[in-house]
Amino acid sequence: MIPETSISDRYRARADAFEAKVAHVRADQWDNPSPCAKWTARGVVDHVIDMHGVMLGVAIPRTDDPLTDFREARRQIEEALSSDRARSEVSTPLGPMTLEDHIDRVVSDDLVLHGWDLARATGQDETIPPADVARLWATATAVPPELMERFRTPGAFGPGIEVYGEEVAVPDDAPLQDRLLGYVGRDPMSKSS
Numbered sequence: 001m002i003p004e005t006s007i008s009d010r011y012r013a014r015a016d017a018f019e020a021k022v023a024h025v026r027a028d029q030w031d032n033p034s035p036c037a038k039w040t041a042r043g044v045v046d047h048v049i050d051m052h053g054v055m056l057g058v059a060i061p062r063t064d065d066p067l068t069d070f071r072e073a074r075r076q077i078e079e080a081l082s083s084d085r086a087r088s089e090v091s092t093p094l095g096p097m098t099l100e101d102h103i104d105r106v107v108s109d110d111l112v113l114h115g116w117d118l119a120r121a122t123g124q125d126e127t128i129p130p131a132d133v134a135r136l137w138a139t140a141t142a143v144p145p146e147l148m149e150r151f152r153t154p155g156a157f158g159p160g161i162e163v164y165g166e167e168v169a170v171p172d173d174a175p176l177q178d179r180l181l182g183y184v185g186r187d188p189m190s191k192s193s
């Protein structure tokens with residue numbers, strides 16, 4: 001076992017927040033539309049679980065309970081982050097990096113953005129922690145334009161994978177959370193479900 005890193009801590013905090021949102025979805029809300037046009041609230045959670053499996057090269061076992069399934073996906077990621085495997089090199093669309101860095105840049109960040117999607121779809125608190133907003137804004141706006149075009153192209157990284165949607169215009173003086181959401185293809189001004 002290797003010592004925990006800030007990546008592990010960040011993942012754990014974000015997974016706690018996402019899991020709490022999943023736990024608060026009422027049975028009658030799973031089919032609510034989400035800000036991700038092709039997905040319902042359940043589809044958002046399914047996508048997050050699927051991406052956890054993609055990071056690890058496994059299929060996460062499924063039940064009829066999204067909360068149980070997310071907890072299993074989370075368990076597997078936390079197990080990988082606490083092992084020597086975390087420092088192993090993996091191939092990614094952005095080039096080689098450690099597994100823990102890939103988890104940090106993909107599924108950990110996904111927990112934040114898709115947590116907002118789930119909250120919007122189910123009428124929960126949509127506030128993203130300011131530190132996460134600032135970190136994701138810096139990361140997203142640092143992507144070179146040619147790569148951002150690829151990020152916005154559905155399927156560019158594999159079937160069913162869409163990193164960002166088309167940018168949604170948000171006023172320059174809007175809160176940074178709204179500007180981040182617009183930049184990655186969400187409409188923060190649309191009404192909650």
